[in-house]
Amino acid sequence: MSRIKLHPSGHEIECQQGDTVLAAVERSGYALPNNCRAGACGECKVKVLQGEFDQGIVLDMALSQEERAQGFGLMCMAKPLSDELVIEWGTDDAKPKLFPPRENMLHIVTDKIRRTPRITEFRFRPLGNPVRYWPGQYVMLGDATAGAPQRSYSIAGAPRPDGEILLHVTRDATGATSRWLHDQVQVGDSVKLSGAYGTFIGDPSVETPVLCMAAGSGLAPILSLTEAALRRGFKQPVKLLFSACTAEDIYNQGLMTFLQAKNRRFKFIPTLTREKRDGMLSGRIPDLLPTQFTDLSGYTVFIAGTPEFVASCKQAAKLLGAKDEMIHTEGYFQQQQPETPPANRLATASAGR
Ligand SMILES: Cc1cc2nc3c(=O)[nH]c(=O)nc-3n(C[C@H](O)[C@H](O)[C@H](O)COP(=O)(O)OP(=O)(O)OC[C@H]3O[C@@H](n4cnc5c(N)ncnc54)[C@H](O)[C@@H]3O)c2cc1C
């Protein structure tokens, strides 16, 4: 077992043999930003001030050679080698606030509903205690024996008393786990979920207008955040721009109509990128944004979807004045491991750096 010390707060965490730093930090209830959990996105990058760790196999674009040389590491893949690892972490972040995730919680598939030609909604009921999560977080699931590695899926709704978990899964024609879910997993099957993970969560104390942007199954975490905010009587306007290729890719329209009818401050605005329909917007969200808003400087912005979608929406929002610290993003990074390990897999930080 190793000890992880958070600098400058001085908080200490135990890291069991074989655990990554991220897993240990989360188990202790700390909110270290993360996304792909596979060394591909760079979200969990922190500076290691002291101690040695095995960085594992990560992508160069997520952790450059210069960053390695400066002592940075990706905590989702890093495993301590020394008795103590000191990691640099802002005091604001180093506050316990997440529910410690649990692994392999048995659930039964209670429903499998085709929402669009590529997106299917799965509903899972827990056999044990419900997954505790903040709206916007994700769970991981897969089945190694079926050739489906663990992948992340955002929970598509606010927490429910019966613990039901909803996921919206896009089928990737050549993907391992999404195909397993779409083609093999059936109603009545049991699956194991782990979680909840992630820091794409809303701050309940925010009192600004909110703009949400989602594409495809990126709607899932946005829906979770929106539902939770509206349920607790959020008073500010919430606009949800949703990007779909064609009209048949727009889903959950009934729920959107209900939410709009119940909350006059909520507005659902779909746009089609590959067809035109009377009375509907068409075009990509980043191109449409200036026609919908003149100034986003006072807005809290949430964006979810593919990494490319997230990056282009973020840039467009910033051009309209949105502030970095008020933009929250969830890019659906792919999680397969790189096949060849980089040369310097082992990272060492010298004392006091
Ligand atoms: C935080 C987070 C939340 C997410 N939430 C959702 C969600 O709510 N809904 C959802 O549908 N998805 C979500 N995703 C994406 C999801 O986790 C998976 O990445 C997605 O389902 C694809 O997984 P897969 O196993 O089916 O495909 P993979 O097997 O990972 O393959 C994906 C693509 O990469 C290609 N590929 C496979 N192996 C390699 C390789 N070695 N090198 C290069 N290319 C390769 C495949 O041909 C395929 O096109 C989320 C991702 C993250 C990080």
Ligand code: FES
């Ligand atoms: S690189 Fe660690 S969470 Fe993506």
